[in-house]
Amino acid sequence: MTQEDLYKNLKSFNFPVAYDHFIVDDDNPPPSLPFITYRFIEDNDLIADNTNYFEIGVYHIELYTEFKEPEKERLLQDKFKELKIPYRKTETYIETEKMYQILYEIQI
Numbered sequence: 001m002t003q004e005d006l007y008k009n010l011k012s013f014n015f016p017v018a019y020d021h022f023i024v025d026d027d028n029p030p031p032s033l034p035f036i037t038y039r040f041i042e043d044n045d046l047i048a049d050n051t052n053y054f055e056i057g058v059y060h061i062e063l064y065t066e067f068k069e070p071e072k073e074r075l076l077q078d079k080f081k082e083l084k085i086p087y088r089k090t091e092t093y094i095e096t097e098k099m100y101q102i103l104y105e106i107q108i
Contacts, residue, residue: 001083001085001108002108003040003057003059003108005108006038006059006061006108007019007038009079009083010036010038010061012079013036013075013076013079015034015035015036015063016031016032016035016036017035017036017037017038018031018035018036018037019037019038019039020037020038020039021037022035022037033064033065033066033099034063034064034065034066034069034072035063035064036061036062036063036064037061037062037064038060038061038062039059039060040057040058040059041058041059041060041105042057042058043055043056043057043058044056044057044058044107056107056108057107057108058105058106058107059105059106059107059108060103060104061076061103061104061105061106062101062102062103062104063076063101063102063104064100064101064102065099065100065102066099066100067100068100069100073089073102076102076104077089077104080104080106085107085108086106086107087104087105087106088104088105089102089104089105090102090103091103
């Protein structure tokens with residue numbers, strides 16, 4: 001799976017999606033919740049004999065919601081399972097923004 005494929009799959013939820021962050025200015029207001037951001041974190045390539053044999057990218061997918069919304073989390077988790085992408089999940093409440101961040105770490 002490529003980064004482009006990941007983006008297409010995230011867009012299938014009909015939430016606003018951006019790489020890393022949304023550009024907010026007078027012409028572009030912030031998106032309404034829920035929304036998703038994603039970004040490349042690092043590589044975890046399979047390396048042997050001084051060669052990268054298989055490229056593995058580690059990505060963070062962040063789901064932001066106003067309230068705890070397990071059904072929206074389940075949508076992402078079911079998509080990861082459908083695509084056979086294992087994930088790790090953490091949750092944070094961002095007090096200053098009054099929103100939840102559900103962070104998924106995946107490797108593709």
